[in-house]
Amino acid sequence: MNNNEDFRKTLYEAIRFAKVGLVTLEKTLFSAVKKINVITTSIGEYINSDEFKESIRNILREGEEAGEDVKRFKEVIIAMGYPPSDNMDMRLIRKIGKVILEHDADYLKKIIDDIMLEFHTPDRITEIKLEWEHYIFLKDRLPLLRQALNAHNLGMYAITIPSLLSQMEGIIIDGFELKKKVKGYEFECLVKVLFNHDDVNPKKEIQNDQEEIFDFDRLICEFYLKFLLAPFEHGQQEVSRESRHAILHGGARPITYDHEHISLKMIIMMDNIIYKVSLLTADKKEKAKLKLIELQQNKKKEKKEKK
Known part of the structure; x- marks a missing residue:
């Protein structure tokens, strides 16, 4: 008899523990969903904002400018007697690409030498x-x-x-x-x-x-x-x-x-x-x-x- 009572008591405690655990889990999930909804709403509002749209335009514009800088770099780098490299820093490539627009060919070789050595x-x-x-x-x-x-x-x-x-x-x-x-x-x-x-x-x-x-x-x-x-x-x-x-x-x-x-x-x-x-x-x-x-x-x- 005592064994049966002990068993029922243990079973009851286990069920109660499980219920408490489920309630806690439910609360956690509910809290997480609320936070996700808030974040999603915030993201949605930001995506629809002028600030976000302007950021995207800036990224696209920067990408186009980077492409143009690389094209100019490729057009000139061999003529200046340098090999390009896959390991070359994009900042260096873009700097040379921009320099090409700013200087005459007569001065370009020395300027590129200086930029390469400086980097x-x-x-x-x-x-x-x-x-x-x-x-x-x-x-x-x-x-x-x-x-x-x-x-x-x-x-x-x-x-x-x-x-x-x-x-x-x-x-x-x-x-x-x-x-x-x-x-x-x-x-x-x-x-x-x-x-x-x-x-x-x-x-x-x-x-x-x-x-x-x-x-x-x-x-x-x-x-x-x-x-x-x-x-x-x-x-x-x-x-x-x-x-x-x-x-x-x-x-x-x-x-x-x-x-x-x-x-x-x-x-x-x-x-x-x-x-x-x-x-x-x-x-x-x-x-x-x-x-x-x-x-x-x-x-x-x-x-x-x-x-």
Whole structure:
């Protein structure tokens, strides 16, 4: 009997506890719903307000202006001898885009040099160096890359430039997992595949394509091909100050390229290469190998036709 009474008592307490819990939960839910209704009403009122509509107009206007700044930046940056970068701060891009409207072409190059150097402080260069540390595929190259960026921060640009140039080709070829001698025309093909420029029509109109506006791959590739792979001959009077061949083969005197802004160009270009190599997929590597085979076949065919 006592057991039955104890059981009923326990059951009653459990039911009461459950009821109290349900009431508490109900109150909490009711309170939450009330708050949501208040918030929703406030949001609704704000959305319908002139203030909100003006904010949206400002955002759209800012977006359009940003797009125009980027277009101007893209139009001029290669002519000024700089590679653009996916890692470049939008504030820097927009600042250069606006400067183009304010100054004549004669003064523009020096102004852009000053802006780029002002932005890429020693702290920013150190940040880039630390970012490179995270890439496992750079493990065996990091000692030289670290020292090259340290040299830049110390003003030893004649060391930074050839050091970085000496590694770019190797990083790209390793990225595509090639174990062979790579000829010049083959390497150019790899650069185009790396920067998604192999199937792109350079004359394509991109002004109204929002995705293309913020895509720098084509320009980065053009910088590499135009400046870094510029040909030279020993004894040539004027040699490109960014030419990999001229610098590494001793055709360019250090006095011609021992400058901070040229060293910065090499750092930006190396940063582009490292980032793109880190994104290489098995499909893209296979695509590059097939393109090289096609190139070799075309070269053999051309030789036969000449005979």
